[in-house]
Amino acid sequence: MGFPSAPPPPAPTRKSSTTIIALFVGGMLALAILAVVFVLFNQPKAPEADCEPGKVCAPQPSLPPVPSNQPSPLPSPLPSVQPSVQPSPGPTTVPATLPPGASATPVVPAPTPVSNSPIVLSGELWQSSALNYSFEYDPNRWSLQDSTDDTAVFYSVRYDAQLVIRAVPAQTSPAELIAQQLAVVDTFMVGRVKDTDDYDALLGPSIGYVDGEGDVWSGVVLSNDGTPVAPGGVTVMAATDGRLTVSVLVLVGSPDAQVGSGTQQHRVRGQADEFLKSFDWDTRS
């Protein structure tokens, strides 16, 4: 004989079960409604389009219009600084037909000029001596946090954002490198899914003028104690020149937060352009 099979009826409770359940569900719903109101009150505004749909969109003139009775402004003089490197001549071709009496003269191609001028830098130069690639960045916008021969990690000075450039030998394809980088992202981002918003689309991904592939993702960023702290946006692209495969990843916290007329993610991606445009795939050449 074990535990009594028919325990005595319990004493009347102070509050009925229905009351307890109703109060609990009501409390949960009330707090949920409060949260909805708070979220709606604080949700980011939709970014403003630079151009109105259906209308010709051109940049506004930066100068006031010139009255028609005034002379046209003179073209600004060319810079007095002479370029140190002469432009290379275009390809020399022999005409298909010679004028009568003319003799064909062999054309000797001009040697490619070699520049001895220092590299023009628009920012700070980061260079990998092992893999021989480099890029420039603006130290007023980006702070270098971690650097190895194959990877450089930057934090945005102004925004909640991180930029990671990684290079590996070309045996790794761009898609594989992107997958590796996203696997790292998954250690601190929960619920990562593709961002299908047209506004966030990555158009014509390229690194150092080499076309590549890439995508945009969204999720929730965790703090290093595991607590969810902010929504996150990840833009990742990769390209290869046959020697190296390089990925550039931009991680933005609260990507849809409004900054000016756009979003924080757009602003940070705009600032990341300097990395892409200044990227030199082979510093030995």
Place this chain on the structure above:
Amino acid sequence: MDDITCNQCGNQVPRLKFCIRCGDPLADELAAESVREDRRRFAAAPDERLNAVSLVSTFFPQLPRAEMRTFRLAFAVGVAIVVGLALLGFYPIALASAAVLVPLLFVLYLWDVDIYEDEPRLVIGATMLWGVVAGVAYGWLARGQVTASGFGHTDLADTLVAAVGMPLLEGVLMIAGPLVLLRWPRFNDVLDGATFGAASAVSFSGAHLIVQSLAIFSAGLRPAGDPLLSVIQMLSLGVLQPVIAAGAIGAFAAALWLRYRAPVTDRHALGLVGQPVAALLGAAALLVAAGLSKTLLMLIPQTLVLAAIAAVALLWLRRALHLGLLQESREVAVEGDMRCPNCGLMTPQHTFCGQCGISLRAVPAARRSAKPDSAAKAEAD
């Protein structure tokens, strides 16, 4: 009424269905008095085994059996609400609901059982308020000190701060409020300490989660994210982590109350569980283990580890409550009959009801002290 030897506690007790000293069912003793069977039943819920992982009977030990069913249902409904919201993609709302799930149940429990109806209600309210205030302060601190994860070199110092330092700070803040109440002799039950500790811990957990995640609430109603992973995360944030905090802090507080509020002769009777230093180390170990898993593991393995830690925390709190209740029962002499607030039948006034086995110390003080009326006496006779 002749006596029988209770196999559980070894005392001579009246021949009723349950031992009035330890609450153990006496059915086996009555059937075969020579048979001794070690059936370990939870003192606050005799229909459950001591080593069962049961959230409601452990967190809410003063609930009569019928109301435990109600609270189990409420808890299930709350979990369903959180899961549903997460599945529908309403991440911020699911997060807010997860943060208040266990604290709201705790408030309802305290309101329902009126544990301190003869005491200022401010006591328990202040304990929970302390948890909220400390949780908000900790949340703001964590927003500044605990950096968001990301790429780059993993700094050992940062990891130690996040996985060890911050959980220990959480523990200090959660126990600080209940410690103030330890000075008051009128809160002299182990259950008091466990209730104060658990109340402070769950309110702290909810408050700091909301504050630390405030940026989530500025991302719109349905930010992008995989809903299935969100569900797992919400269960971790809304159930497992509050349970770990409440289990660790509640058990530590119970040990403190046993050590400083129990009779001198009982202070070492519980072994390690009743030693404040050992309990302190145990609570710290649970919090740090949870911190390490949150810092080092990805969501799914992390959730599995947290579930195991939560089970250990629950079992520890349950054992501390059980042993505390048994220990206290030895100090009480039988003082006539009373009507059991749980089953409504008459029982000798001691620690456990002889009819249904509930711990009479685990029911509100007002109900426990009710005097039997004449009808009840007649029924008993």
